[in-house]
Amino acid sequence: MHQTVIPDSQHDAELARIRSHIQNLRSRRSLLQTTLLSSPHTLSRLERAKATQHPPPPALTNALHTVKSHHRLLQQSSHRLAAGATAFLVQDPDPAASGIDSGRILGVRIEASVRGRFADPYFLLLHRPYPTSAAWKVHKHTIPPCIPLAALLAKWLPAPVEKAVEGREKRRKQDLGRLVREVRREVLSLHLRLAAVEAMRREAGLAPSEPAAAARTATTTEEEDAVDEEQGAAQSRLKSGTRGPIKGGIRDIKALDPGVREVEITWADGHVARMKAAWDGRVEGAVVREHGEGARGGGTEMLRR
Amino acid sequence: MAPRKPIAVPTTAALPHSHRLPPSSPDVLRTLSKLSRPTLISLALEWLEEKNRDFCAPFLADDGSDIESRDELYTAAHSYEELQEIYEELGARKGGKRQLIDRIIEGDWRHGISLYQLAMADTRYLLDHPTSLRWNALRLAKVNASEGASSEVDHLPRFHADTYLRNLQREVTPLARAHYYITKLKTMPITLLRVQIHDTPYNTPQTAHQHPSAAPSSTIRISETTTKSLFAAFPTGAPFIYISSQHPLIVDAIPKALSRPQCRYVLKTTSLSARSLDALLSLRGPGRSNEAAGGWSIFAENKGVGGGAMEHVKRPLPAQAKKQAQGHQQVGHGDGADDGVEPAETQSKGPKRARQDSAISPGAESPASKRRRLVAEGRFGCSGLPDDGKGIERFDVRIEDAFPAVPSAAAAIRKGRGVTGESIAREMSGAQTASDNDKEAAPADTGTDAAEWMPDVRFSFQGTHVFAGIRQLVESGVVDGERMPGWMTGEAGVSVGAVRDGRIVVKENQGF
Numbered sequence: 001m002h003q004t005v006i007p008d009s010q011h012d013a014e015l016a017r018i019r020s021h022i023q024n025l026r027s028r029r030s031l032l033q034t035t036l037l038s039s040p041h042t043l044s045r046l047e048r049a050k051a052t053q054h055p056p057p058p059a060l061t062n063a064l065h066t067v068k069s070h071h072r073l074l075q076q077s078s079h080r081l082a083a084g085a086t087a088f089l090v091q092d093p094d095p096a097a098s099g100i101d102s103g104r105i106l107g108v109r110i111e112a113s114v115r116g117r118f119a120d121p122y123f124l125l126l127h128r129p130y131p132t133s134a135a136w137k138v139h140k141h142t143i144p145p146c147i148p149l150a151a152l153l154a155k156w157l158p159a160p161v162e163k164a165v166e167g168r169e170k171r172r173k174q175d176l177g178r179l180v181r182e183v184r185r186e187v188l189s190l191h192l193r194l195a196a197v198e199a200m201r202r203e204a205g206l207a208p209s210e211p212a213a214a215a216r217t218a219t220t221t222e223e224e225d226a227v228d229e230e231q232g233a234a235q236s237r238l239k240s241g242t243r244g245p246i247k248g249g250i251r252d253i254k255a256l257d258p259g260v261r262e263v264e265i266t267w268a269d270g271h272v273a274r275m276k277a278a279w280d281g282r283v284e285g286a287v288v289r290e291h292g293e294g295a296r297g298g299g300t301e302m303l304r305r
Numbered sequence: 306m307a308p309r310k311p312i313a314v315p316t317t318a319a320l321p322h323s324h325r326l327p328p329s330s331p332d333v334l335r336t337l338s339k340l341s342r343p344t345l346i347s348l349a350l351e352w353l354e355e356k357n358r359d360f361c362a363p364f365l366a367d368d369g370s371d372i373e374s375r376d377e378l379y380t381a382a383h384s385y386e387e388l389q390e391i392y393e394e395l396g397a398r399k400g401g402k403r404q405l406i407d408r409i410i411e412g413d414w415r416h417g418i419s420l421y422q423l424a425m426a427d428t429r430y431l432l433d434h435p436t437s438l439r440w441n442a443l444r445l446a447k448v449n450a451s452e453g454a455s456s457e458v459d460h461l462p463r464f465h466a467d468t469y470l471r472n473l474q475r476e477v478t479p480l481a482r483a484h485y486y487i488t489k490l491k492t493m494p495i496t497l498l499r500v501q502i503h504d505t506p507y508n509t510p511q512t513a514h515q516h517p518s519a520a521p522s523s524t525i526r527i528s529e530t531t532t533k534s535l536f537a538a539f540p541t542g543a544p545f546i547y548i549s550s551q552h553p554l555i556v557d558a559i560p561k562a563l564s565r566p567q568c569r570y571v572l573k574t575t576s577l578s579a580r581s582l583d584a585l586l587s588l589r590g591p592g593r594s595n596e597a598a599g600g601w602s603i604f605a606e607n608k609g610v611g612g613g614a615m616e617h618v619k620r621p622l623p624a625q626a627k628k629q630a631q632g633h634q635q636v637g638h639g640d641g642a643d644d645g646v647e648p649a650e651t652q653s654k655g656p657k658r659a660r661q662d663s664a665i666s667p668g669a670e671s672p673a674s675k676r677r678r679l680v681a682e683g684r685f686g687c688s689g690l691p692d693d694g695k696g697i698e699r700f701d702v703r704i705e706d707a708f709p710a711v712p713s714a715a716a717a718i719r720k721g722r723g724v725t726g727e728s729i730a731r732e733m734s735g736a737q738t739a740s741d742n743d744k745e746a747a748p749a750d751t752g753t754d755a756a757e758w759m760p761d762v763r764f765s766f767q768g769t770h771v772f773a774g775i776r777q778l779v780e781s782g783v784v785d786g787e788r789m790p791g792w793m794t795g796e797a798g799v800s801v802g803a804v805r806d807g808r809i810v811v812k813e814n815q816g817f
Binding site: 096 | 460461541543591592596604684790791
């Protein structure tokens with residue numbers, strides 16, 4: 001057998017080479033496929049071919065189907081690129097939902113793009129469960145708890161007031177558009193705060209924080225070309241494991257909560273600063289401690305801006 | 306250690322970290338013997354780390370005391386470095402756990418194990434055995450926060466470990482003496498609080514009754530007998546708390562310690578308890594998946610409805626399967642379902658499906674089983690996978706819907722009320738569903754009016770990962786994936802619930 005002849009290391013190297021080759025070919029195939037599918041000529045040619053052949057062969061029908069669905073995807077993507085929020089229709093798979101507006105669910109996809117990069121979209125899934133009115137209600141959503149969705153819902157999507165009590169309470173109208181705008185504003189400001197922390201880390205010469213780095217490597221495997229120069233450099237620095245020169249003696253900068261309302265800076269000499277960020281990224285206040293956590297008093301000074 | 310003279314000075318301070326329990330204390334033995342040998346070694350090394358030395362000091366020999374310790378089993382080390390080497394060497398070698406524990410409690414920490422060390426050991430056990438405790442997820446809700454006024458700023462309780470601990474001690478200390486240990490987990494976004502309640506000066510008969518194991522038998526001020534410890538986990542950036550046991554003293558104090566003037570919190574149940582912290586973090590955590598469980602998880606994981614906005618390649622979508630399955634299902638019924646009868650109005654599909662199911666072939670995936678797999682994917686999305694570590698061990702449901710009429714009763718109804726053929730058909734199909742459930746259901750009531758008959762039906766699903774189990778049942782064709790009610794997919798995200806109109810009743814003002 002070959003295994004006895006070829007040493008393991010050589011074997012492994014060969015395997016790795018073949019794997020990377022396969023990977024390259026796959027991405028090339030995917031690129032070519034996308035280029036071909038996206039071309040407007042492909043569609044017109046296929047349609048011309050369909051018009052001339054009666055009946056059209058199944059391969060042609062399949063190809064046409066693929067191209068059309070791809071064009072739909074492209075159209076959807078361009079809508080998503082242009083608009084911050086897009087709507088779509090979902091069917092609730094729960095059989096019990098058939099009593100609620102036939103199980104139809106309005107999905108709202110909220111995009112946040114910061115520094116030329118799209119975050120994973122956030123979703124609001126709404127239905128109309130009220131028997132007497134066509135008012136909306138959030139059925140499911142993927143908005144993290146650091147965004148005050150409950151307060152926004154109370155303001156812009158209040159439950160309809162029943163007829164009997166309507167007179168007493170002031171009737172509030174639902175405004176779905178406004179709600180989506182407000183939620184998007186919150187989402188975007190969250191991502192701006194996240195990006196600000198990353199920018200601070202970059203300026204201090206620190207590697208991107210873990211979640212951001214993970215997201216970045218995940219995207220770069222898919223779209224290698226889209227990485228701009230600066231991030232490419234950071235990427236290579238991250239990959240090679242060497243960090244750039246660390247400026248200002250800063251050892252770490254990190255957000256303390258998922259909502260990035262508090263940011264902590266740790267200096268190498270033991271100073272720790274905590275900043276409270278406002279909704280729009282303003283620094284509301286900061287505390288610097290001389291020693292690490294636990295030590296209290298002593299050189300505590302307040303900075304207010 | 307030279308124990309302080311037992312002067313009874315009332316103090317409001319918590320038990321200090323460095324307070325040592327005698328090595329013979331059952332607490333010490335119990336806690337240490339639960340740990341595995343590698344954990345014990347790394348724990349001992351952690352005790353010897355510089356930052357922990359204040360509270361975990363080992364017994365070190367003075368230069369003069371050498372002669373004295375000669376005849377002891379374990380010679381006392383002279384420095385931290387020496388001990389660190391010893392334990393590193395022990396870690397490299399094989400050996401028994403028993404000897405190691407003996408070495409710790411009779412040798413290197415012969416003067417006692419501090420409460421801090423004990424807390425570290427207990428926390429280690431929890432991290433090694435993440436499912437060793439059953440957690441209840443509770444919501445921190447503001448008191449008197451009128452809906453509209455619930456502020457958009459500071460809507461989450463602010464949690465600072467130090468401040469919080471001080472407030473908690475102020476709440477608890479008058480009632481019980483306890484030791485508090487708070488630590489931030491590295492592997493999860495959780496701050497873990499461990500409170501160990503020792504017997505108190507207020508050792509009233511009532512408390513003795515509550516803890517029969519803690520009979521007053523000790524002469525030392527801090528009881529040597531078993532104490533009660535509980536964990537509370539605070540997920541970062543989420544208005545929830547997971548509590549491992551419902552000890553009233555502590556559970557009452559937890560929200561109070563978080564409250565500030567003009568901003569009071571109470572704990573509210575969220576009907577979820579599970580052993581896995583991962584499951585709790587996904588359903589009551591800081592992320593996106595809290596309100597998108599079950600089939601909706603495709604949105605939380607961003608696998609549904611296209612990928613990123615800048616992607617030009619279509620990903621394989623689980624959502625397609627969902628829509629497809631749904632498309633078939635929608636054929637069956639019209640819009641006359643406003644009375645919210647139990648699942649399933651796909652009467653036209655019944656016999657056909659039965660034939661498909663009977664044609665199960667082992668080995669290669671038959672079209673029928675592929676279809677079932679896709680249906681399961683549509684219903685469960687990316688949830689309910691056996692190895693996702695987000696299992697719920699127990700899921701209890703009470704059905705509050707009227708019992709679907711059985712065929713014989715349907716005939717009676719037809720005579721009595723003269724309903725249309727269409728609704729009879731629906732009742733018939735409803736009866737099919739009922740017969741599926743009959744195995745587990747135990748009608749307690751024997752009402753006569755078939756339309757109003759509402760027996761007390763309760764389901765209890767138990768296992769290591771209930772929803773993964775149901776998903777597997779769907780995939781193997783035991784449960785009809787299309788007619789299965791939504792609560793069986795876990796989309797309500799609760800472990801206890803009541804079903805009304807085919808859905809788990811969600812409490813209003815949940816606050817999302």
